Amino acid sequence: MVKTKQKIIKAAAELYNTYGVAPVRLQQIADLAGLSIGNLAYHFKNKEAITLAVFQNLASEVKDILKLFRQTPNLLDLDRQLSEWFSFQQQYAFYFSDHASWPDQELHHLRTQSFSRLVCQIQKRFDFHCKRGVIQSATARCNYQVVAETIGMTITLWSSYRRLQDKPVNDEKEFKKTVWNQFLPYFTPRGLTEYNESIQPLFTPVR
Amino acid sequence: MKADFYLDERAYQEMLDACNNLHFTEIVGGVVDFNLLYDDYWLQDSAVIENIKFAQGEWEVYLVFVHYKNPYRLIKRKITSCFCRSKAETFAYYMRRLAAKDQRGTLKVDKSLFQYNGN
Numbered sequence: 001m002v003k004t005k006q007k008i009i010k011a012a013a014e015l016y017n018t019y020g021v022a023p024v025r026l027q028q029i030a031d032l033a034g035l036s037i038g039n040l041a042y043h044f045k046n047k048e049a050i051t052l053a054v055f056q057n058l059a060s061e062v063k064d065i066l067k068l069f070r071q072t073p074n075l076l077d078l079d080r081q082l083s084e085w086f087s088f089q090q091q092y093a094f095y096f097s098d099h100a101s102w103p104d105q106e107l108h109h110l111r112t113q114s115f116s117r118l119v120c121q122i123q124k125r126f127d128f129h130c131k132r133g134v135i136q137s138a139t140a141r142c143n144y145q146v147v148a149e150t151i152g153m154t155i156t157l158w159s160s161y162r163r164l165q166d167k168p169v170n171d172e173k174e175f176k177k178t179v180w181n182q183f184l185p186y187f188t189p190r191g192l193t194e195y196n197e198s199i200q201p202l203f204t205p206v207r
Numbered sequence: 208m209k210a211d212f213y214l215d216e217r218a219y220q221e222m223l224d225a226c227n228n229l230h231f232t233e234i235v236g237g238v239v240d241f242n243l244l245y246d247d248y249w250l251q252d253s254a255v256i257e258n259i260k261f262a263q264g265e266w267e268v269y270l271v272f273v274h275y276k277n278p279y280r281l282i283k284r285k286i287t288s289c290f291c292r293s294k295a296e297t298f299a300y301y302m303r304r305l306a307a308k309d310q311r312g313t314l315k316v317d318k319s320l321f322q323y324n325g326n
Contacts, residue, residue, distance in 0.1 A: 069223065073230045117219060124223040131231060 005043050007033045009057055012050050016094045021051060055107045058095050061088060062114045069121050070128065075198055078125060082155070082179055086172050089159045093169075096156040115156060122148040126186070134191035135183075142186065151182050173203050249274050250282075254314045255307040257299035258283070259292070266295035270306055278316045 011032035015024045026047055030040045044050045065084045071077055088095075095111070126144040129135040138144050158178060159169040180199060187195055214222070250272055258269040265288040274280040286302050289295040304310045 070226050070230075116216065120216070120220055121223065124220070124227055127224070128227040128230070131227070 004033075004035065004039070005053070008035070008040060008043055008050060009053050013054050013057070013092060016051075016054065016098070017092055021094060021098050026050075052104055052107070055095075055104070055111075058092050059107060059110045059114065061092075062095070062111075066114065066117055066121065070125070073128075073132070075129075075134070075194055079176065079180075079199060079202065082176050083172065085155050086175050089156075089175075090170060093159045093163075097160040115152065118155065119148050119152040122151050129191065133188060134194055135186050136188055144186075147182065147186070151179060154179055154182065177203055249280060251308060252276070252314070253281075253308070254316045255303050256316075257303045259295050259299055261292075265290060266292050268295050268299045268302065270299075270302060272306070273316050275314050275316055276320070278320050 008029060012024070012029045015028055015032060024047075026037060026040060029047075029050065030037050033040070044053065065081065065088060068077075068081045068084060071080075096115070123144055126135055126138075126148065130137050136142070158175050162169045180195070184195070252275055253272040254275050256271040256273065258271055260267055260269070267288045268286045269283055270286055271281055271283045287295075287298055289298060308314060
């Protein structure tokens with residue numbers, strides 16, 4: 001059985017994702033959760049408390065996604081993590097795009113930390129695949145730290161960018177293609193073969 | 208309230224590096240790794256002799272493994288050390304019985320095989 005608090009948090013997250021954090025009213029949250037305002041106030045004293053609980057939940061979800069780092073030594077490992085990032089974005093795009101509504105300094109720090117860890121993980125993936133001979137070694141002209149930052153931006157802000165363009169945001173293949181395309185120029189011939197064998201088939205429709 | 212555990216940026220990077228390196232250090236074993244079976248095969252036919260000596264205030268227990276036909280082929284390993292001589296002797300007795308192929312100690316080394324010349 002879902003607890004009332006969880007129900008409220010879920011409803012709030014859904015509304016924040018649709019309208020952003022600031023415009024959502026307590027009445028809307030109560031309506032979506034199927035509760036009265038009085039009952040809502042019993043569980044959370046105000047909107048700040050709800051927002052804090054939502055962001056705490058999200059921070060722990062992000063931690064879980066980051067834990068998926070390098071469970072298998074191939075490209076599919078990143079692809080699996082990308083799927084998780086995508087479903088996270090679908091549900092909680094405001095986590096990375098809404099900058100004005102941070103209820104707590106500590107949580108804000110947690111978010112910046114999770115972004116820098118995401119970038120760090122991508123960079124370490126580059127290092128790992130360089131060692132495996134799948135990705136070219138870094139040179140003065142190609143600095144993987146900058147590439148990792150760009151890929152991190154794509155992963156976190158992809159759906160916001162698509163919304164700006166009025167394009168559908170629920171296309172997982174498109175999301176993955178955008179991210180993988182940024183890896184493509186750095187693959188060695190061996191890396192390209194591995195990519196064509198393991199990742200490319202995921203984008204082609206099954207007949 | 209207890210503060211959350213926090214890993215700083217550098218430590219996190221080092222952790223990921225270690226995670227990456229695991230792949231290159233933990234490699235699958237090969238046939239060569241089984242060489243120890245051939246190299247140490249002679250130990251099957253060795254006599255085990257206990258050896259106790261007093262060093263730095265403790266009684267050290269050693270076991271000497273000697274091949275029963277070729278006594279020049281031997282190894283000596285320290286097993287433990289005790290503060291009391293009788294305890295060390297008991298240890299040595301049981302450890303020898305554990306290590307020896309024949310627990311009764313029938314596998315013995317013949318002194319004459321050393322071909323020791325007193326001149």
